[in-house]
Amino acid sequence: MTPAPLQRLIVELAKLPGIGEKTAQRLAFHILRAPPAYARDLAGAIVEVIERVRLCPVCCALTESDDCPQCQDPKRDDRLICVVETVADMLALERTREFNGRYHVLHGVLSPLDGVGPEQLHIKELIARLSGGVEEVIVATNPDVEGEVTALYLTKLIRPLGIRVTRIAQGVPMGGDLEFADQVTLARALTGRQEIR
Amino acid sequence: MTPAPLQRLIVELAKLPGIGEKTAQRLAFHILRAPPAYARDLAGAIVEVIERVRLCPVCCALTESDDCPQCQDPKRDDRLICVVETVADMLALERTREFNGRYHVLHGVLSPLDGVGPEQLHIKELIARLSGGVEEVIVATNPDVEGEVTALYLTKLIRPLGIRVTRIAQGVPMGGDLEFADQVTLARALTGRQEIR
Numbered sequence: 001m002t003p004a005p006l007q008r009l010i011v012e013l014a015k016l017p018g019i020g021e022k023t024a025q026r027l028a029f030h031i032l033r034a035p036p037a038y039a040r041d042l043a044g045a046i047v048e049v050i051e052r053v054r055l056c057p058v059c060c061a062l063t064e065s066d067d068c069p070q071c072q073d074p075k076r077d078d079r080l081i082c083v084v085e086t087v088a089d090m091l092a093l094e095r096t097r098e099f100n101g102r103y104h105v106l107h108g109v110l111s112p113l114d115g116v117g118p119e120q121l122h123i124k125e126l127i128a129r130l131s132g133g134v135e136e137v138i139v140a141t142n143p144d145v146e147g148e149v150t151a152l153y154l155t156k157l158i159r160p161l162g163i164r165v166t167r168i169a170q171g172v173p174m175g176g177d178l179e180f181a182d183q184v185t186l187a188r189a190l191t192g193r194q195e196i197r
Numbered sequence: 198m199t200p201a202p203l204q205r206l207i208v209e210l211a212k213l214p215g216i217g218e219k220t221a222q223r224l225a226f227h228i229l230r231a232p233p234a235y236a237r238d239l240a241g242a243i244v245e246v247i248e249r250v251r252l253c254p255v256c257c258a259l260t261e262s263d264d265c266p267q268c269q270d271p272k273r274d275d276r277l278i279c280v281v282e283t284v285a286d287m288l289a290l291e292r293t294r295e296f297n298g299r300y301h302v303l304h305g306v307l308s309p310l311d312g313v314g315p316e317q318l319h320i321k322e323l324i325a326r327l328s329g330g331v332e333e334v335i336v337a338t339n340p341d342v343e344g345e346v347t348a349l350y351l352t353k354l355i356r357p358l359g360i361r362v363t364r365i366a367q368g369v370p371m372g373g374d375l376e377f378a379d380q381v382t383l384a385r386a387l388t389g390r391q392e393i394r
Binding site: 001002003004005006008009011012013015016017018019023025026027028029030031032036038039040041042043044045046047048049050051052053061062063064069070086087088090091094 | 198199200201202203205206208209210212213214215216220222223224225226227228229233235236237238239240241242243244245246247248249250258259260261266267283284285287288291
């Protein structure tokens with residue numbers, strides 16, 4: 001009853017994360033009903049992104065040109081490197097406008113059960129950057145088991161080089177409610193308490 | 198910070214219904230990280246669907262060939278036509294395996310406020326089919342104001358031709374709870390009551 005090309009599109013869309021069969025069907029109908037220019041733009045953007053976007057060999061973020069804009073930006077502080085798991089995490093931190101150093105994207109975290117060891121992450125590239133006057137590495141991996149393990153691993157690797165290694169603060173989130181915070185978060189909030197200034 | 202092609206893909210994806218900025222970003226990263234063959238398959242499927250799928254000139258459902266499989270199927274009953282708003286509604290009815298007549302897709306409902314009049318729907322094509330021995334038209338538009346108005350409009354148009362016009366039953370849905378049913382649904386369930394057989 002469904003024409004084969006439509007069925008094929010539904011199958012491909014349903015492979016996207018968080019897109020089930022029903023949503024894929026709705027999206028496919030939308031693409032079919034929208035002006036044909038939209039479908040062509042969307043298809044073009046998909047092909048272009050895999051053809052033109054690649055990892056920067058220095059910071060391992062995404063870049064279109066050989067000169068990664070982040071690595072080339074002369075206004076950023078070379079003494080600070082913030083290590084993140086994903087490009088999305090980097091963008092989230094960047095939106096805060098609190099950080100003006102460089103980033104380094106690991107593209108994952110240590111997770112032996114999933115077969116992710118240090119070799120699978122972009123740690124080698126991080127170490128290669130540390131000789132150039134870096135004074136502090138901020139480890140901004142997620143506050144979960146894998147993120148903590150990765151932070152510890154990086155600390156053992158980097159601290160002997162005489163570089164400060166810090167971890168983003170953990171505690172109760174803004175707008176949160178102490179009553180409903182889990183005990184690990186509360187414990188971290190207590191041990192990480194700071195003098196009120 | 199985000200490479201231009203990636204930003205462009207996020208913008209295009211965010212135009213899809215129900216896909217916000219954040220989801221679009223997640224999908225774009227997924228497309229970028231997935232094997233390149235996936236991106237090419239997806240882009241190919243999008244282009245193919247708009248190039249190869251079109252409306253059947255008879256039933257107005259989607260078809261790939263000049264011979265719409267539904268219109269050509271000799272096992273379907275020519276005396277019954279079920280009128281639906283969308284192709285998705287047709288597929289939903291088809292899944293019940295309760296109906297063996299033909300379908301007709303309006304591609305919308307009458308909605309003067311949105312500028313949708315009879316001319317914008319595929320009503321002309323429906324009328325053209327009625328001369329061929331059709332005995333009953335089942336109006337399966339949605340049970341909302343626009344769907345009801347459309348059903349009334351079609352009835353006034355078709356009944357004078359000596360053809361029976363029926364409406365799908367409205368009442369409490371299976372697995373529903375009378376206590377929580379709205380009063381319109383309950384009123385319809387009462388007035389539409391049927392002898393227990």
